[in-house]
């Protein structure tokens with residue numbers, strides 16, 4: 269049985285969110301992107317495909333992920349804080365939601381080879397995992413800087429049978445890995461490129477958001493049971509490319525009573541040259557196939573981004589989020605390395621949960637906003653901190669105070 273795909277996001281048929289988005293691709297990829305678009309809309313409306321996707325989310329990923337009322341954290345901030353526990357998913361982050369959907373789609377399209385890029389390694393691990401499950405060949409591009417700072421994830425990908433290719437261009441992080449993955453795709457247009465965020469040419473931002481939208485779908489159901497209402501007052505998520513935020517915002521975008529807050533990585537400060545705060549420091553441009561906000565020099569050269577968090581170390585932002593922010597629907601708050609580290613140690617001490625460095629940026633917003641005692645605040649805890657232990661330990665060893 270097939271219904272038609274119900275479009276929820278503010279995007280048109282050409283993939284534009286206001287003036288952002290579109291598909292700026294080399295001609296050699298035209299056919300592949302067109303095939304992907306057709307297959308996505310076809311299978312997103314296919315009940316057999318959705319059934320298989322939902323069953324894997326339940327039995328393999330462990331969904332629904334809990335919505336946890338963080339009692340001690342709520343007391344600290346004098347409000348009601350809920351954590352959406354994407355950290356409890358199989359492989360430790362929200363990335364697996366998209367990897368399952370995208371690789372299932374690749375399988376239906378008859379693809380045999382998968383390409384992916386990865387920053388912190390969470391998307392690479394998720395993709396390698398689903399490729400092992402579905403018996404597909406998998407190549408993951410990763411910047412050499414990130415390979416050094418996220419070793420446990422490199423080892424997991426290799427054990428899962430993926431080929432991890434080190435990228436030595438630029439500052440050897442996510443942007444550079446994405447460039448290499450696109451280059452591979454241009455050489456092998458029959459391969460399926462699994463993008464790890466709501467970036468890239470149309471239909472990727474819409475497709476990845478769709479596969480992540482299960483997050484806000486579950487939040488609504490869980491809040492009804494726990495609070496008697498399905499809409500929180502705030503939803504807070506960190507933004508690299510924007511996929512966990514897109515999933516957490518998705519079913520709330522049309523409800524203006526729900527305030528949407530995106531935390532971007534300010535690095536050493538949004539007004540310094542060591543930052544990844546794209547909405548603060550960026551200007552309109554084109555990156556990886558989409559028109560969006562981009563950190564660039566006056567003559568259009570991409571500025572190398574910086575963040576302590578490998579998953580947020582990206583000079584662009586998904587076109588959906590550029591649109592939500594510039595239209596006033598969302599608020600973007602920059603959170604520095606130190607503010608994120610403070611928030612990470614604070615969550616660990618008050619709730620016994622070690623968050624991913626990326627998710628710690630979302631938690632950092634709690635110190636920057638004033639909430640009312642009866643507000644319901646949902647923070648999307650996008651991933652767990654195992655991969656970041658090395659960074660946390662070196663902060664402690666370098667005298668970072670972990671008790672304020």
Ligand SMILES: *Cc1c(COP(=O)(O)O)cnc(C)c1O
Pocket residue numbers: 361362363388390391464465466506507508509510511512513579580624626627650651652
């Ligand atoms: C990859 C990653 C992010 C950033 O990516 P988005 O697409 O912006 O969600 C955030 N948190 C975790 C744990 C990640 O692995």
